[in-house]
Amino acid sequence: xxxxxxxxxxxxxxxxxxxxxxxxxxxxxxxxxxxxxxxxxxxxxxxxxxxxxxxxxxxxxxxxxxxxxxxxxxxxxxxxxxxxxxxxxxxxxxxxxxxxxxxxxxxxxxxxxxxxxxxxxxxxxxxxxxxxxxxxxxxxxxxxxxxxxxxxxxxxxxxxxxxxxxxxxxxxxxxxxxxxxxxxxxxxxxxxxxxxxxxxxxxxxxxxxxxxxxxxxxxxxxxxxxxxxxxxxxxxxxxxxxxxxxxxxxxxxxxxxxxxxxxxxxxxxxxxxxxxxxxxxxxxxxxxxxxxxxxxxxxxxxxxxxxxxxxxxxxxxxxxxxxxxxxxxxxxxxxxxxxxxxxxxxxxxxxxxxxxxxxxxxxxxxxxxxxxxxxxxxxxxxxxxxxxxxxxxxxxxxxxxxxxxxxxxxxxxxxxxxxxxxxxxxxxxxxxxxxxxxxxxxxxxxxxxxxxxxxxxxxxxxxxxxxxxxxxxxxxxxxxxxxxxxxxxxxxxxxxxxxxxxxxxxxxxxxxx
Amino acid sequence: xxxxxxxxxxxxxxxxxxxxxxxxxxxxxxxxxxxxxxxxxxxxxxxxxxxxxxxxxxxxxxxxxxxxxxxxxxxxxxxxxxxxxxxxxxxxxxxxxxxxxxxxxxxxxxxxxxxxxxxxxxxxxxxxxxxxxxxxxxxxxxxx
Numbered sequence: 001x002x003x004x005x006x007x008x009x010x011x012x013x014x015x016x017x018x019x020x021x022x023x024x025x026x027x028x029x030x031x032x033x034x035x036x037x038x039x040x041x042x043x044x045x046x047x048x049x050x051x052x053x054x055x056x057x058x059x060x061x062x063x064x065x066x067x068x069x070x071x072x073x074x075x076x077x078x079x080x081x082x083x084x085x086x087x088x089x090x091x092x093x094x095x096x097x098x099x100x101x102x103x104x105x106x107x108x109x110x111x112x113x114x115x116x117x118x119x120x121x122x123x124x125x126x127x128x129x130x131x132x133x134x135x136x137x138x139x140x141x142x143x144x145x146x147x148x149x150x151x152x153x154x155x156x157x158x159x160x161x162x163x164x165x166x167x168x169x170x171x172x173x174x175x176x177x178x179x180x181x182x183x184x185x186x187x188x189x190x191x192x193x194x195x196x197x198x199x200x201x202x203x204x205x206x207x208x209x210x211x212x213x214x215x216x217x218x219x220x221x222x223x224x225x226x227x228x229x230x231x232x233x234x235x236x237x238x239x240x241x242x243x244x245x246x247x248x249x250x251x252x253x254x255x256x257x258x259x260x261x262x263x264x265x266x267x268x269x270x271x272x273x274x275x276x277x278x279x280x281x282x283x284x285x286x287x288x289x290x291x292x293x294x295x296x297x298x299x300x301x302x303x304x305x306x307x308x309x310x311x312x313x314x315x316x317x318x319x320x321x322x323x324x325x326x327x328x329x330x331x332x333x334x335x336x337x338x339x340x341x342x343x344x345x346x347x348x349x350x351x352x353x354x355x356x357x358x359x360x361x362x363x364x365x366x367x368x369x370x371x372x373x374x375x376x377x378x379x380x381x382x383x384x385x386x387x388x389x390x391x392x393x394x395x396x397x398x399x400x401x402x403x404x405x406x407x408x409x410x411x412x413x414x415x416x417x418x419x420x421x422x423x424x425x426x427x428x429x430x431x432x433x434x435x436x437x438x439x440x441x442x443x444x445x446x447x448x449x450x451x452x453x454x455x456x457x458x459x460x461x462x463x464x465x466x467x468x469x470x471x472x473x474x475x476x477x478x479x480x481x482x483x484x485x486x487x488x489x490x491x492x493x494x495x496x497x498x499x500x501x502x503x504x505x506x507x508x509x510x511x512x513x
Numbered sequence: 514x515x516x517x518x519x520x521x522x523x524x525x526x527x528x529x530x531x532x533x534x535x536x537x538x539x540x541x542x543x544x545x546x547x548x549x550x551x552x553x554x555x556x557x558x559x560x561x562x563x564x565x566x567x568x569x570x571x572x573x574x575x576x577x578x579x580x581x582x583x584x585x586x587x588x589x590x591x592x593x594x595x596x597x598x599x600x601x602x603x604x605x606x607x608x609x610x611x612x613x614x615x616x617x618x619x620x621x622x623x624x625x626x627x628x629x630x631x632x633x634x635x636x637x638x639x640x641x642x643x644x645x646x647x648x649x650x651x652x653x654x655x656x657x
Contacts, residue, residue, distance in 0.1 A: 010625075010626065010627065010640055011626075011627045011629075011630055011640075011642060013640065014625075014627050014630065014633060014640040014641050014642035014643075015630060015642050015643055040629045040630055041629065041630075043630070166626060167623065167624055168624065169594030169595040169596045169597070169623065169624045169628060170595060170596045170628045171624075171626070171628070172626040172627065172628055172629075174626075175626040200533075207541075207578055208622065208624065208625050208626065208635065209626060210638040211638075211640075233532075235537065235538070236537070236538070236541055237576075237578075238537060238540070238541065238576035238577065238578035238579060239576055239577030239578040239622075240575065240576050240577060241623060252537065253534055253537075254533075254534040255534040255535060255536030255537055255562075255572065256536075256568075256572060257571050257572055257575040258575060258576070259575075273533065273534070314628065314629075315629060316596040316599075316628030316629040316631075317595065317596040317599035317600060317628065317629070317631075318599040318600055319629060322628070322629020322630065323629055345600070354595055357595075358594065358595060358623075388596075388628070390595045390596045390599055390628070391599060392599045393599075396599065401595070401598070404595070404598070408594075408623065411623075412623070414575075
């Protein structure tokens with residue numbers, strides 16, 4: 001009897017994996033549902049004796065079984081997309097049944113937690129500090145320092161909160177990890193609990209991820225005795241993007257409107273229900289079992305500069321070979337998009353690449369030599385965020401994308417601070433006028449004789465663009481959190497690199513660039 | 514005179530009584546069971562949790578997943594975030610609206626995490642990817 005392995009990841013299911021699995025079962029094969037390898041253009045990917053076939057449909061089943069299928073890609077582990085990666089966090093991707101405890105243990109599971117128990121809380125925190133791990137949610141704050149703060153805080157109750165509100169477009173690594181290797185996250189959280197003295201953990205998952213929620217709940221139930229006395233619970237978001245911001249997430253967990261809190265106080269000291277709380281992204285917590293099991297140095301040996309370790313990068317949008325690519329920091333954007341991603345899916349030239357989700361800058365192909373590194377991106381007014389990369393071909397209208405950034409911010413703003421709540425609406429109107437080439441006339445108020453300083457003529461297109469830049473500056477420096485504060489990145493980068501899309505002339509390059 | 518709905522609400526509230534911060538889990542259950550969180554439910558939940566009705570209303574109105582009135586039509590959530598835009602979802606919107614007519618509601622959603630395989634959509638808890646005009650049209654026509 002032949003054993004067929006097919007992923008039960010949401011993306012594979014959305015592409016028809018369940019139907020393919022049923023067809024194999026009906027043909028007499030034993031079907032094992034495993035996690036996804038992350039080669040998403042090949043999903044549903046069928047694995048038989050290590051060899052892959054994809055993308056498969058129920059009609060391909062007979063040919064795959066008798067060996068005549070043209071869908072074969074050879075040995076999956078040797079496929080260039082997989083062989084080129086350095087998978088630490090996603091070491092089990094494609095190889096284990098997600099909620100099978102025996103599979104997890106057989107692949108090195110619980111080793112990190114065992115070592116943490118052995119070396120004790122203080123040494124565990126120092127191990128994470130030494131690994132150089134930085135928050136994978138986007139901010140890049142050193143994880144170990146956060147842990148140290150919570151560990152040092154005195155309180156009767158502390159919490160570990162996992163931020164799994166992965167709302168950024170082009171990101172799906174959290175989802176893949178929760179669906180494909182839930183015990184890895186659970187182990188990471190248990191280690192965090194042990195290191196800081198927290199006994200309760202919450203995983204806040206967005207409601208758009210029903211498959212991840214189901215897997216986590218099952219995994220938590222099955223592993224409760226292994227992580228005790230640490231207690232875990234899944235909490236489901238309710239469709240608010242801003243709840244990915246840590247303080248807004250805490251309010252949501254407490255049962256309040258997901259409005260952002262002012263910082264300080266930082267959540268590490270005054271967090272969930274006012275108690276010291278670690279809020280870490282899924283990928284940060286899931287990196288911890290490896291760090292504890294293999295040692296901080298093994299992790300820190302990967303990477304460049306102050307960006308240590310690996311980043312699970314997500315290749316998405318109009319890309320030929322989209323999927324999950326975990327690799328050490330330092331890889332260039334051009335390598336990721338052209339060599340690994342294979343260029344656009346449409347076959348047309350690449351126009352723009354957005355890195356870091358809806359709040360990340362649009363990068364021009366001229367910038368493709370930039371290395372994947374927190375500081376290198378910050379230096380060009382961009383961010384790596386959660387590691388999502390969206391590719392756009394030449395049909396993209398960058399003024400339209402800038403408008404969308406404002407529209408998205410307006411739709412998702414929590415409403416607490418003015419630059420974000422009102423600035424985004426005004427920004428959308430402003431870009432609408434720029435796109436329609438109808439500059440704003442003076443309004444009734446500006447025409448009043450008392451308004452000495454009001455401009456006497458209608459605004460020109462150039463004036464509108466200056467105003468947009470002004471507005472972006474206000475949002476960037478005046479907003480309470482990254483939603484309003486980072487929305488200017490996509491807007492200004494689109495304006496800078498593709499001014500012709502806004503109807504403006506391309507500026508003479510500045511000498512400093 | 515309490516009706517069956519009020520009794521059921523009490524059961525839902527009681528089932529979450531041991532949680533810290535139980536409001537969102539309660540609202541999720543109420544929304545799933547009754548299709549909305551109406552005025553009576555808000556008041557009952559507020560009283561049970563020792564909150565003001567305004568606080569509960571504030572939470573219900575904040576989150577996209579909660580509605581004060583039932584949705585009369587079946588809903589298809591279509592992702593229109595950046596990655597799906599890059600893969601051409603905008604060109605499908607007019608056709609989807611036409612196919613949906615008054616029978617199905619097309620809601621915009623931002624990201625289902627299927628970003629290399631867009632355009633994608635969600636109906637209930639079921640996800641669909643690699644949509645083109647005919648596939649989306651078929652989904653809309655078959656939605657119950």
